[in-house]
Amino acid sequence: xxKYRTARLSNIVRARRPPGRxxxxxxxxxxxSPRSCSGKGDGRSPGAAPMMIFAALLLLxxxxxxxxxxxxxSPWQWTMALKQNLLKDSMIMPTSLYIDEEREQYYVVDSxxxxxxxxxxxxxxxxxxxxxxxLDTPFDMVRSDDGLxxxxxxxxxxxxxxxLKEKSVQxxxxxxxxxxxxxxxxxxxxxxxxxLDKMTGDVVAFDLGLNPVRRYACGDCIEGFIDFKIxxxxxxxxxxxxxxxxxxxxxxxxxxxxxxxxxxxxxxxxAVGPAGYIYILDRQKRNIAVYxxxxxxxxxxxxxxxxxxxxxxxxxxxxxxxxRLCVTDEGNARVEVFSR
Amino acid sequence: MRALVTLLLSLAALLLFLPGPARSAVVCLDxxxxxxxxxxxxxxxxxxxxxxxxHNPHVARHDGLLMVREGRLCYSCHDQLPNRFNRGxxxxxxxxxxxxxxxxxxxxxxxxxxxxxxxxxxxxxHDKLPLEFKYAHAPFSKGACTECHLPHNSEQQGLxxxxxxxxxxxxxxxxxxxxxxxxxxxxxxxxxxxxxxxxSDRPGLVRNxxxxxxxxxxxxxxxxxxxxxxVCLDxxxxxxxEMMRIHSHLTRQDGNxxxxxxxxxxxxxxxxxxxxxxxxxxxxxxxxxxxxxxxTYKHPAMQNCGDCHEPHASNTLSMLKGDGIEVxxxxxxxxxxxxxxxxxxxxxxxxxxxxxxxxCHNPMGTEFAFHLLDDRxxxxxxxxxxxx
Numbered sequence: 001x002x003k004y005r006t007a008r009l010s011n012i013v014r015a016r017r018p019p020g021r022x023x024x025x026x027x028x029x030x031x032x033s034p035r036s037c038s039g040k041g042d043g044r045s046p047g048a049a050p051m052m053i054f055a056a057l058l059l060l061x062x063x064x065x066x067x068x069x070x071x072x073x074s075p076w077q078w079t080m081a082l083k084q085n086l087l088k089d090s091m092i093m094p095t096s097l098y099i100d101e102e103r104e105q106y107y108v109v110d111s112x113x114x115x116x117x118x119x120x121x122x123x124x125x126x127x128x129x130x131x132x133x134x135l136d137t138p139f140d141m142v143r144s145d146d147g148l149x150x151x152x153x154x155x156x157x158x159x160x161x162x163x164l165k166e167k168s169v170q171x172x173x174x175x176x177x178x179x180x181x182x183x184x185x186x187x188x189x190x191x192x193x194x195x196l197d198k199m200t201g202d203v204v205a206f207d208l209g210l211n212p213v214r215r216y217a218c219g220d221c222i223e224g225f226i227d228f229k230i231x232x233x234x235x236x237x238x239x240x241x242x243x244x245x246x247x248x249x250x251x252x253x254x255x256x257x258x259x260x261x262x263x264x265x266x267x268x269x270x271a272v273g274p275a276g277y278i279y280i281l282d283r284q285k286r287n288i289a290v291y292x293x294x295x296x297x298x299x300x301x302x303x304x305x306x307x308x309x310x311x312x313x314x315x316x317x318x319x320x321x322x323x324r325l326c327v328t329d330e331g332n333a334r335v336e337v338f339s340r
Numbered sequence: 341m342r343a344l345v346t347l348l349l350s351l352a353a354l355l356l357f358l359p360g361p362a363r364s365a366v367v368c369l370d371x372x373x374x375x376x377x378x379x380x381x382x383x384x385x386x387x388x389x390x391x392x393x394x395h396n397p398h399v400a401r402h403d404g405l406l407m408v409r410e411g412r413l414c415y416s417c418h419d420q421l422p423n424r425f426n427r428g429x430x431x432x433x434x435x436x437x438x439x440x441x442x443x444x445x446x447x448x449x450x451x452x453x454x455x456x457x458x459x460x461x462x463x464x465x466h467d468k469l470p471l472e473f474k475y476a477h478a479p480f481s482k483g484a485c486t487e488c489h490l491p492h493n494s495e496q497q498g499l500x501x502x503x504x505x506x507x508x509x510x511x512x513x514x515x516x517x518x519x520x521x522x523x524x525x526x527x528x529x530x531x532x533x534x535x536x537x538x539x540s541d542r543p544g545l546v547r548n549x550x551x552x553x554x555x556x557x558x559x560x561x562x563x564x565x566x567x568x569x570x571v572c573l574d575x576x577x578x579x580x581x582e583m584m585r586i587h588s589h590l591t592r593q594d595g596n597x598x599x600x601x602x603x604x605x606x607x608x609x610x611x612x613x614x615x616x617x618x619x620x621x622x623x624x625x626x627x628x629x630x631x632x633x634x635x636t637y638k639h640p641a642m643q644n645c646g647d648c649h650e651p652h653a654s655n656t657l658s659m660l661k662g663d664g665i666e667v668x669x670x671x672x673x674x675x676x677x678x679x680x681x682x683x684x685x686x687x688x689x690x691x692x693x694x695x696x697x698x699x700c701h702n703p704m705g706t707e708f709a710f711h712l713l714d715d716r717x718x719x720x721x722x723x724x725x726x727x728x
Contacts, residue, residue: 083692084692087687090687090692092693093656093657111586112655137585137586139586155585156584179568179570180570198588198591199568199569200568201591202592222592223591223592224591224592265627306723307690308690313658332693333692333693334692
């Protein structure tokens with residue numbers, strides 16, 4: 001166990017807000033703002049010339065057309081970005097997002113700078129945490145019910161527990177069936193840690209003592225899984241080259257398979273929305289394909305780029321408890337939050 | 341009446357001097373040597389002396405005064421071919437519509453107007469293939485490339501006519517193979533993991549470099565353990581450490597992701613690769629290569645993916661060998677000094693990150709000159725300089 005040397009909160013640095021701009025300031029969506037269609041008059045007398053009436057009607061028609069919901073005709077609008085705005089201190093290749101519903105906080109894993117940034121629900125940067133500079137290429141994180149933070153450290157090939165009260169860090173390698181695991185994605189559910197093993201492509205559930213409990217494997221997947229989420233007492237796993245989703249009951253039995261078909265070319269991450277719709281991040285197309293509960297493709301949105309609401313190298317998608325869709329973009333070093 | 345006669349005479353004179361099909365070759369061959377267009381097989385328009393079916397005698401946008409771009413021109417008559425040639429793996433010249441790389445458009449001694457010496461023709465492009473081996477495969481030494489390869493497209497990698505094993509077994513009878521593989525634990529399969537189909541310095545076309553455990557004791561790897569990548573990484577510690585990076589090629593693929601690219605038994609060089617690196621990359625990243633090929637402007641020297649990308653793992657985007665400046669600066673040494681400022685002190689306000697070469701360029705190809713992300717006239721600049 002490593003003790004990281006700190007004074008109180010010394011390595012949980014309260015970030016400075018860049019001058020002249022509030023971090024996480026809410027912006028407008030990608031589309032034009034909805035226009036007023038109240039139909040109220042402009043104060044001119046009703047006896048105006050017919051030409052004026054015609055012009056007014058024309059103006060009314062032009063301004064009261066259906067408001068465009070977004071640049072992609074999707075119901076999703078850009079809401080805010082989670083990012084570090086300080087010069088020369090922006091995140092480098094953020095890889096994942098964890099959301100603490102109880103504290104109403106976002107945690108972004110900044111793998112390139114070996115740290116974790118926390119944000120308020122409104123996107124304001126709260127703290128920057130690096131566990132006494134002991135983290136080595138963090139990749140994903142969760143917080144367990146006992147208050148421990150669990151971090152996948154790629155640089156150590158470990159699942160590392162961080163005890164904030166004791167200010168201690170304990171990297172641990174994982175084994176299952178005698179084989180060393182290469183942890184990748186991480187989830188926490190009902191007292192168990194769910195780890196995606198990059199070597200086998202299987203998801204392995206561990207208790208908090210890091211004893212393997214259960215394995216979620218895909219026999220007919222070429223590569224195993226690339227991402228998974230737990231939603232509605234089901235484990236949803238994504239098979240990248242096979243272009244399909246495998247849905248497991250929590251006891252490890254496969255209950256459903258869904259083919260994603262042509263709309264996606266390189267499925268990289270998945271999320272299940274509050275209404276049961278399935279969202280698939282396509283890293284190559286830089287968009288998100290949406291499927292209904294039955295696996296029927298509905299629409300895609302987002303596009304390649306660097307500007308607000310655009311994706312460069314998106315790496316993970318996740319819904320927050322407030323129904324917003326969060327996209328972690330390694331390439332643009334930020335998490336974009338979209339809401340309906 | 342007089343006017344009518346004048347009009348008819350004028351029309352007749354005009355028809356006489358127009359390069360009509362029947363007359364075109366007569367005029368052309370006044371200058372162009374007829375012998376250039378005669379051989380065992382002659383292209384139909386040439387035989388019918390209809391030069392103007394392909395060429396404009398006065399002016400054209402395309403080399404050789406072609407009426408339209410090569411490829412499109414060929415397909416204007418051979419209109420069934422595009423649908424046949426766009427499936428599976430497509431040979432580069434076919435994909436680029438460069439039919440004349442292999443075919444002579446006028447006349448040839450070879451069937452289908454294939455340029456005279458087919459093997460020599462293949463090796464003009466496939467110049468990394470040795471011309472001679474100590475032990476050469478018979479079809480290779482005969483120059484009969486098409487005994488194994490399809491010239492246009494194939495469902496198989498390497499434009500093979502069938503899977504590699506199927507091809508081998510089409511000539512080499514199973515009984516004879518059993519005799520040559522006395523201690524082989526199963527029916528011989530995966531021939532190319534040990535044999536080079538063109539030739540080698542070893543008898544039996546066994547590849548030149550043997551994996552040391554293969555040479556000494558099969559049980560080193562074929563023990564009790566599952567044949568996962570872990571078996572390889574137990575010995576290859578350096579690669580094992582590389583796998584602890586953000587992005588890696590470590591997957592379960594077909595049981596052991598190492599074997600997607602490496603042969604566990606023998607190879608043509610120390611890397612024990614299963615084939616040319618680019619061919620290996622394409623086997624998974626087909627879309628990337630397609631995007632590159634179809635781009636109007638692309639990085640010119642894209643011969644080896646490994647020039648810019650790490651093959652095993654990397655802590656950078658796209659598994660590059662460095663950040664968006666380091667990789668480019670290895671060749672473009674002075675670019676940052678006189679072009680748009682880049683580096684840590686130049687921040688892209690859209691993302692808050694340092695500007696690099698890839699902020700404006702995509703070396704995998706775009707529709708804009710210098711493989712820029714937008715039009716260099718204005719479109720690119722105003723992405724950041726809004727008030728420009």
